[in-house]
Amino acid sequence: MPFADEMxxxxxxxxxxxxPVDFERLAGELYNALGSEAHTIDHIGSTSVPGLAAKDCVDIQVRVAAIREARQVGLLAAIGFRCRPEPWNRGEVSGGQECRKLVFAPPVGARRCNVHLRREGDPNCRYALLFRDYLRAxxxxxxxxGAFKRRLAHSVPDLLDNGQIKAPATEILMIAAERWAAATGWQLPPGSPAPHAPPVT
Structure with a gap:
């Protein structure tokens, strides 16, 4: 559920x-805060797909070795990121498997984003990257x-209602994405060095 300042x-x-410029800046801030906790920081979601219409909210996936809630929440709280408390922001079913996660909102007044911490190699981590790569390809x-999202936003502008309608449509999209992955031999992109924030001047 969004915090009051996000409604x-x-x-x-x-x-x-x-x-993508905003992603690089945010990824650098997150990497500096999380240090060795962050294996890889990925730009995911619709803003990661060139040419795709999207909400002005950057989605970021941080791949971690394990969800260590107390430590990770503390590290991100130190730079103002707020852990979303709802059960659906703590776990999700992907590929028939229950997967843990943590989702963070930005500091109050900061650039809109969602930061998803997921365990490296879990199905929910793969799902986010397949969504991105399929729509890029x-x-x-x-x-x-993009046309579906524009029509939905026009007819259902409420954030929560919009999300509830979009979720089953996303599952249909991902059926096509899985077929594409099988046909092309797509594999989970390997971890890459997380970006560093530019020096503060």
């Missing part, structure tokens, strides 16, 4: 070249998904 009607924008799917 606003859903607005879907055309793709913004600023989104398939122009028709990308165009149709």
């Amino acid at each position: 606003a009607p859903v607005a879907v924008l055309e793709y913004q070249p600023q989104w 398939d122009e028709a799917a990308r165009r149709q998904w």
